[in-house]
Every structure is written in C-alpha cells, then in structure tokens.
Amino acid sequence: MNNYNFAFFDEGSKREIRRASLKAVCIPGYQVPFASREMPIGRGWGTGGLQLTLSLIGLKDILKVIDQGSDESVNAVNIKKLIKKTTGVRVTTKTEESTLIQSRHRIPEKKLKEGQILVLQVPTPEPLRMVEKSEFKTKRLHADKEYSGAWLMLFEQIIKYRKMTTGADHPVLVNNRYVTAPSPIPKFDNPKLNNSEALILLGAGREKKIYAIPPYTKVKSLDFEDYKFEVESFKEKKCKLCGAENVYLDEVIDNKTGEKYYQCNDSSYCLERVNTLGGNGDE
Known part of the structure; x- marks a missing residue:
C-alpha cells in the first residue's frame, strides 16, 4: 500500500471525479462528461465504476464488489484486490454490512438502505444510441426532451414479437425528465431503482460519462398504456x-x-x- 497513493489515484483526479459525481446527483439521470483515467484494467471491464469507487472510498468504508450476482467471479475478485491493496479497507460479501457496493449487471437482492452507495458499471450510457449514432444529436434530443426514438424502439419490438423484448438495460425515465440507461441490469432489478434509499452512481469509463439516481428519486421504466412493463x-x-x-x-x-x-x-x-x-x- 505504501507504493501507491491512497485509492490509487492522485488527489486531483479524485476531486475531478467527485465534482462530476456531485453534478450528476444534482441533475438526476443527466450524463456528466468526465476525464476518464487510464486504469490497470482494460476499458470495458468496469473502469467507470472503479474510478467512481476509488474517488469516493474512505478508510471507514466497507466494500462489496459483485459481478452478475457473484462475489467470487474473476472480475469481482480482481477489482477487490486492487481496491484493498491501495486502500486497506475492509471487504465483505454481506450487503447489509457494506457502505460502498460496486456491481456489474445486478442490484443485490437485499434492499439497500440510507447511507449506502451503489456504483454500477456501465458499458453504454446513452439510451438513444440504438436509434441515433451521433453524440451531438443525442445531446440535443436530451435537451429537447425528445425521446420518441426510445419509445419507437420498444414499439418495434411489440410489432415484431407482441411484447417488449429488452432482457436487460430497459430504459427508464428519471425524475420525470431524463430517459436513462440503467446499465445492463435485468428488468427484474429496474423497480429497485425507484425511490431507492441508497445513492446510485453509474460510471462509463470508455464513454467518459457519470450519471446518478439520488435517494428517493422517482424512476419509471418506459412502457405503454396497453403494453405495461413487466419483469422476468x-x-x-x-x-x-x-x-x-x-x-x-x-x-x-x-x-x-x-x-x-x-x-x-x-x-x-x-x-x-x-x-x-x-x-x-x-x-
């Protein structure tokens, strides 16, 4: 641990990520750009979530890391090793004990509580990317609250398959304003986002975006009057x-x-x- 700065990053990098996180909390669902750092793991393996965790963690924190529900997958184990080696914090597998949870593709079954922070790793933070490839245009669509493309994507699924076929990463409307990608969590976990007692932060290292769902924020999965959102x-x-x-x-x-x-x-x-x-x- 003596060979590293606490939590790997230099203090300036941690402050910059914290500032982006604070802005994300102040504007629920809005994608805040940040200067994504180089990490000792490949982009696409959780660098966005890891950067959030390293910028927020303190000596008194208790860390839990899961990957698709497992505490012992290769991804989860190696992220825990890096964080523990550079911080010395206690790690746990128990959801109720943890103060900081980093997760890939799942929200724990046990209900999260006030004071906990859930960090979700995100590969594709833009919910409109399937219908619009231009970053400039998607920013304008978000500014205009023009989300017909997201509903059109779901409508096409209904026309083809008689139901919405999103297995994971089903888009949500956050605080009645921004349509947001919840990370590739299964639809089963989407309702856990609504009025969560914990702070939920989402980080995309490759796409250089951070966004947030603050505690007690309204989150609604997109659906239609005659085709309601249904979990697995x-x-x-x-x-x-x-x-x-x-x-x-x-x-x-x-x-x-x-x-x-x-x-x-x-x-x-x-x-x-x-x-x-x-x-x-x-x-």
Whole structure:
C-alpha cells in the first residue's frame, strides 16, 4: 500500500471525479462528461465504476464488489484486490454490512438502505444510441426532451414479437425528465431503482460519462398504456439450494444428469439463507 497513493489515484483526479459525481446527483439521470483515467484494467471491464469507487472510498468504508450476482467471479475478485491493496479497507460479501457496493449487471437482492452507495458499471450510457449514432444529436434530443426514438424502439419490438423484448438495460425515465440507461441490469432489478434509499452512481469509463439516481428519486421504466412493463417471471420456481422465491434466478443444467433446476443469482444472499435456514430454506 505504501507504493501507491491512497485509492490509487492522485488527489486531483479524485476531486475531478467527485465534482462530476456531485453534478450528476444534482441533475438526476443527466450524463456528466468526465476525464476518464487510464486504469490497470482494460476499458470495458468496469473502469467507470472503479474510478467512481476509488474517488469516493474512505478508510471507514466497507466494500462489496459483485459481478452478475457473484462475489467470487474473476472480475469481482480482481477489482477487490486492487481496491484493498491501495486502500486497506475492509471487504465483505454481506450487503447489509457494506457502505460502498460496486456491481456489474445486478442490484443485490437485499434492499439497500440510507447511507449506502451503489456504483454500477456501465458499458453504454446513452439510451438513444440504438436509434441515433451521433453524440451531438443525442445531446440535443436530451435537451429537447425528445425521446420518441426510445419509445419507437420498444414499439418495434411489440410489432415484431407482441411484447417488449429488452432482457436487460430497459430504459427508464428519471425524475420525470431524463430517459436513462440503467446499465445492463435485468428488468427484474429496474423497480429497485425507484425511490431507492441508497445513492446510485453509474460510471462509463470508455464513454467518459457519470450519471446518478439520488435517494428517493422517482424512476419509471418506459412502457405503454396497453403494453405495461413487466419483469422476468419466476412464478412457481424457487432456488434449489436455499428455497428462495421472488428473487432473480439462474437456470442451471446438471452436466451429469441433464436435470434443469434454478438457483439464486445473488450468491451471497443464497449462501446466507443456506447458513441460516439450512438447505432448501427449511428451518
């Protein structure tokens, strides 16, 4: 740790990222440009989220890092190693213990509380990119609150497939003003953004953008009067390991038997239930 400045970055870099973060909090859903730094990991592997985490973390923080629900994936483990090596902060797998959570593609199953910060890694922060390639034009569309392109994209899905087919990164309207990309979280997690007690920061290192959903902010997933937004359904399904229901589940096929079963995507949530309740959630 002595070979690095605290949290890797120099203090000027951290201040610049904090200023961008503050602006993002003041204008919910607005994409704030920032001078994305070079990192010891490749762009596209979470540099935006990592830069936010390194600029915000303090000695008293407790860190949790997850990647698609797992605390022990390669991406999550290596990000934790870098942050711990340059800060010495305590790390945890328990959502309720953490003060700062960095995540790729998931929001933890346990409800986040006041005082916690969730940092989401974002590959494509512009929700209109599929309908407009020009950055100059998308900025003008946001300024004019002209989001017909986003609804047109969803309408085309309905025409082709009789339903909205966005599996993840379903666009949301933040604070009745900006249409925003929630990062590639599954639709199941979109409702957790609405009136969240925690501060949610989203960072895109490659695209050099930071945006935020402050606590207790209204967030609505885009839909139509006759085609409502719906999350993934796991009705009548439960986790084979802990028995959890009404959570986001992964479909797993046993290589030996060919049996198909489901288990919690959030690994720490599942493990905690197994340790508390025993296998299959039985008391």
